[in-house]
Amino acid sequence: MRFSTAASPHVNPTNSVSHIMQQVLLALIPGALAMLWFFGAGVLINLLLAVCTALAAEAMALSLRGRPLKPYITDYSAVLTAALLALSVPALTPWWMTVTGVLFAILIAKHLYGGLGYNPFNPAMVGYVVLLISFPKHMTAWLPPSGLSDLHLGLSDTWNIIFHAQYPAGVAADAVAMATPLDTLKTQLGMGKTVGEIWTDQRFGALAGRGWQWAALGYLAGGVWMARRQVIDWRIPVSFLSSLFAVALLFFLVDPTRYVYPTLHLFGGASMLGAFFIATDPVTAATTPRGRLVYGGLIGLLVYVIRTFGGYPDGVAFSVLLMNVAAPMINFYTRPRTYGHRP
Amino acid sequence: MLSRFWEFHGGVRLNRHKELSSEQPLAVAPIPKQLIYPLQQRGGLNSKALVAVGDQVLKGQIIAGDDHPLSVPTHAASSGVVTALEYRPVPHPSGLDGLCLVIDTDGLDRAVRTKSVKDFNHSKPDTLRRRIREAGVVGLGGAAFPTATKMNTGNRTIDLLVLNGAECEPYITCDDCLLRTTPDSVLQGAAILMRILGVERCIIAVEEDMPEAAQALEKAKLGGRPPSPPAPSPRFALPDGEGSKGVADATTYSNIEILKVPSKYPTGGEKQLIQVLTGREVPVRGIPADVGVVCQNVGTAAAVYAAVVEGAPLTSRIVTVTGPGVARPQNVVARIGTPIAELVAYCGGYTERAQRLIMGGPMMGLALPSDELPTIKSTNCILVADSDAVGGEKQALPCIRCGACSEACPVNLIPQQLYWHSRSDQLKKAQAYNLFDCIECGCCDYVCPSHIPLVQYFRAAKGRILDKQREQQKADHARLRFEARQARKEREKREKEEAARRKKEALAKAATDESPGRPPPSP
Numbered sequence: 001m002r003f004s005t006a007a008s009p010h011v012n013p014t015n016s017v018s019h020i021m022q023q024v025l026l027a028l029i030p031g032a033l034a035m036l037w038f039f040g041a042g043v044l045i046n047l048l049l050a051v052c053t054a055l056a057a058e059a060m061a062l063s064l065r066g067r068p069l070k071p072y073i074t075d076y077s078a079v080l081t082a083a084l085l086a087l088s089v090p091a092l093t094p095w096w097m098t099v100t101g102v103l104f105a106i107l108i109a110k111h112l113y114g115g116l117g118y119n120p121f122n123p124a125m126v127g128y129v130v131l132l133i134s135f136p137k138h139m140t141a142w143l144p145p146s147g148l149s150d151l152h153l154g155l156s157d158t159w160n161i162i163f164h165a166q167y168p169a170g171v172a173a174d175a176v177a178m179a180t181p182l183d184t185l186k187t188q189l190g191m192g193k194t195v196g197e198i199w200t201d202q203r204f205g206a207l208a209g210r211g212w213q214w215a216a217l218g219y220l221a222g223g224v225w226m227a228r229r230q231v232i233d234w235r236i237p238v239s240f241l242s243s244l245f246a247v248a249l250l251f252f253l254v255d256p257t258r259y260v261y262p263t264l265h266l267f268g269g270a271s272m273l274g275a276f277f278i279a280t281d282p283v284t285a286a287t288t289p290r291g292r293l294v295y296g297g298l299i300g301l302l303v304y305v306i307r308t309f310g311g312y313p314d315g316v317a318f319s320v321l322l323m324n325v326a327a328p329m330i331n332f333y334t335r336p337r338t339y340g341h342r343p
Numbered sequence: 344m345l346s347r348f349w350e351f352h353g354g355v356r357l358n359r360h361k362e363l364s365s366e367q368p369l370a371v372a373p374i375p376k377q378l379i380y381p382l383q384q385r386g387g388l389n390s391k392a393l394v395a396v397g398d399q400v401l402k403g404q405i406i407a408g409d410d411h412p413l414s415v416p417t418h419a420a421s422s423g424v425v426t427a428l429e430y431r432p433v434p435h436p437s438g439l440d441g442l443c444l445v446i447d448t449d450g451l452d453r454a455v456r457t458k459s460v461k462d463f464n465h466s467k468p469d470t471l472r473r474r475i476r477e478a479g480v481v482g483l484g485g486a487a488f489p490t491a492t493k494m495n496t497g498n499r500t501i502d503l504l505v506l507n508g509a510e511c512e513p514y515i516t517c518d519d520c521l522l523r524t525t526p527d528s529v530l531q532g533a534a535i536l537m538r539i540l541g542v543e544r545c546i547i548a549v550e551e552d553m554p555e556a557a558q559a560l561e562k563a564k565l566g567g568r569p570p571s572p573p574a575p576s577p578r579f580a581l582p583d584g585e586g587s588k589g590v591a592d593a594t595t596y597s598n599i600e601i602l603k604v605p606s607k608y609p610t611g612g613e614k615q616l617i618q619v620l621t622g623r624e625v626p627v628r629g630i631p632a633d634v635g636v637v638c639q640n641v642g643t644a645a646a647v648y649a650a651v652v653e654g655a656p657l658t659s660r661i662v663t664v665t666g667p668g669v670a671r672p673q674n675v676v677a678r679i680g681t682p683i684a685e686l687v688a689y690c691g692g693y694t695e696r697a698q699r700l701i702m703g704g705p706m707m708g709l710a711l712p713s714d715e716l717p718t719i720k721s722t723n724c725i726l727v728a729d730s731d732a733v734g735g736e737k738q739a740l741p742c743i744r745c746g747a748c749s750e751a752c753p754v755n756l757i758p759q760q761l762y763w764h765s766r767s768d769q770l771k772k773a774q775a776y777n778l779f780d781c782i783e784c785g786c787c788d789y790v791c792p793s794h795i796p797l798v799q800y801f802r803a804a805k806g807r808i809l810d811k812q813r814e815q816q817k818a819d820h821a822r823l824r825f826e827a828r829q830a831r832k833e834r835e836k837r838e839k840e841e842a843a844r845r846k847k848e849a850l851a852k853a854a855t856d857e858s859p860g861r862p863p864p865s866p
Binding site: 009010233336341 | 351352357438513614618624625626627629684693697698699700701703705706707708709710711712713714726728731732733738740741742743744745746747749750753754755756757759760776777780783785788789790791792793794796798799802
């Protein structure tokens with residue numbers, strides 16, 4: 001009897017790219033639900049809009065590049081990029097901004113570099129940074145988290161704001177824009193206030209910003225779940241958050257009036273989202289075990305530096321992109337010792 | 344339990360599928376109609392056929408052999424007539440045909456007379472090693488390295504003999520079966536090997552999910568009999584009968600430890616097992632003897648026992664015939680040289696699910712193009728896999744650098760980086776990332792979410808590097824020859840000129856001699 005042959009191993013692999021991406025998407029749910037709760041239907045509209053745009057852009061790029069559609073569309077990587085970008089932008093971002101960011105992420109940051117696996121920079125963060133630099137005012141204007149104002153926007157109001165820039169009667173454009181806790185802190189520190197005075201503002205809660213801290217806890221929960229299932233390497237979030245906490249604590253101990261509580265750094269801004277969902281993007285992160293510790297640690301440090309001494313209230317996106325550049329070098333210098341080789 | 348052991352990096356937990364064959368009793372395959380013996384040896388060269396077409400041969404007769412240190416003699420596994428010496432497909436990764444001796448058996452199983460050693464405790468290690476070589480014993484774990492050569496450790500100090508019964512590949516249960524049925528022969532073999540090495544300590548390692556094998560060994564160690572006597576096997580060492588008389592006493596066994604190691608793939612890899620048991624790492628390009636350890640498969644130990652004590656050459660072994668593609672999976676004592684088709688037929692033939700024929704396990708086994716190929720000394724398993732193993736038409740996606748491969752790699756390589764360099768033909772860089780330390784265990788393939796056939800890339804890159812090195816050697820050789828030729832031509836030219844000058848001088852001298860008045864030139 002004749003048989004077909006192939007090289008060993010003769011086993012079916014147990015994991016797949018789409019399974020990984022699906023699990024990451026699942027892990028986003030608690031954080032995304034918290035965002036939806038505190039910032040309204042705009043979060044959902046952004047998510048749907050971004051995902052549809054990403055899939056269309058992905059399909060277009062694949063067909064232009066002559067690649068098969070099915071295996072790449074179903075890998076969920078474009079969906080994940082879109083979801084991360086959508087959760088990074090304010091809930092009432094005009095639709096065309098979201099679309100622009102996603103198009104930039106998929107077409108330029110991903111496919112111009114060769115598509116899945118070849119992009120040196122995290123596509124979602126490239127898309128976000130493009131928006132942040134181009135439309136700084138929009139990107140820093142967040143809805144007040146629910147509970148902080150009596151403003152209530154229904155689905156149709158939100159829809160009209162996002163797609164037609166029409167505000168409901170009696171609501172001014174200013175009323176739906178509020179500085180984020182990190183932004184508030186930065187501005188008011190600049191005005192000479194102390195951390196203690198600033199923290200009395202109603203927008204600060206037990207750990208960080210009201211509302212915001214729940215989203216952070218949601219991302220933390222999803223992230224821990226992923227790390228336990230080995231969907232992501234625990235080293236990156238652990239080193240990211242520890243270095244951020246350590247440096248924040250150090251400065252806080254030096255001068256607690258000028259340097260804010262370390263918990264705000266951990267649970268404020270995009271720290272949790274960044275540590276578990278963005279810095280862990282395998283394509284653009286460092287790959288060796290020790291390298292990942294270095295990579296995460298340096299991102300945490302950069303986040304603190306940018307937030308405290310830089311021009312932007314948050315620095316996760318910039319820090320990740322900066323360390324993306326350094327990833328190949330980190331890999332090179334942190335190669336593990338092969339069995340039987342002297343250290 | 345775990346704390347007793349060291350750990351090696353990486354590895355994977357696999358579905359083991361061992362119950363398929365291990366729950367059936369050991370059977371003895373009948374004499375096949377034909378026996379096929381590939382002449383290619385471990386060194387890559389063919390050994391010399393010592394019989395001609397038309398010759399009658401007896402069971403146990405040497406039919407091929409030579410003096411190369413990596414060669415061992417081949418013995419006929421039954422009596423019959425040599426009917427062919429020709430090129431046939433052989434189980435080799437190259438897929439090329441190899442020269443084979445073919446014997447048509449006569450069913451009489453007439454054997455040559457064998458000489459046994461009743462008490463090996465008084466034999467010299469060299470004598471024992473020679474007997475092992477003459478009996479054609481090679482490593483039965485899969486590598487088929489000549490056992491006598493491996494037992495020659497030069498002037499290295501050896502303090503531990505490891506017998507490897509950790510069958511970490513899925514499906515394979517031949518060592519488990521051997522240990523359950525004839526643990527005595529393994530213990531006796533261990534005693535012989537310990538004597539050759541002059542070591543005081545031996546560990547027999549089995550996997551933690553082989554409790555019966557460990558029990559049988561413990562029982563045999565205390566002088567008990569194995570739980571159930573197996574069907575008698577041809578030339579396979581059984582506890583009863585002549586073999587077990589006058590051999591190692593129980594005091595020797597007290598130095599033999601039976602340990603259950605974690606069932607993680609590839610714990611049964613030689614270097615991995617040594618690391619698990621001793622924490623020692625074999626240096627790169629070194630051998631286990633460099634760290635004081637010699638490792639042999641348990642089946643090899645049984646074969647050593649048969650060779651030394653019974654004088655029986657290696658002509659049969661236990662083969663696991665298993666997989667969803669076989670009707671009655673089981674372990675069989677098969678004569679080496681038996682065509683695979685006959686073994687599968689004995690096990691009830693193929694099922695509808697049969698899709699791929701693999702010699703060895705699913706992780707490192709060799710897929711064979713046809714079942715006309717013979718079983719060879721290293722054939723531990725015939726696996727007939729179904730579409731689960733073939734994997735369907737899954738398309739490989741680009742590497743996403745998740746690092747799962749590095750985490751699974753038992754030798755701590757960075758497979759994804761090796762893949763990058765192998766694929767783009769940056770062979771120097773691939774070597775700098777220790778490509779040649781890859782043991783091709785397949786763990787990286789198994790965990791890769793992008794389904795990249797990593798091992799295949801590494802094998803191909805290794806092949807290209809070796810080709811280049813050979814070409815380079817050829818080029819160097821050609822350059823040396825060219826330079827030698829140039830030098831010779833130069834020398835010849837000089838010599839010619841010299842001769843011409845001398846001739847001229849001689850002529851000139853003759854001319855001056857003829858003309859008087861001038862003084863002769865000073866000499």
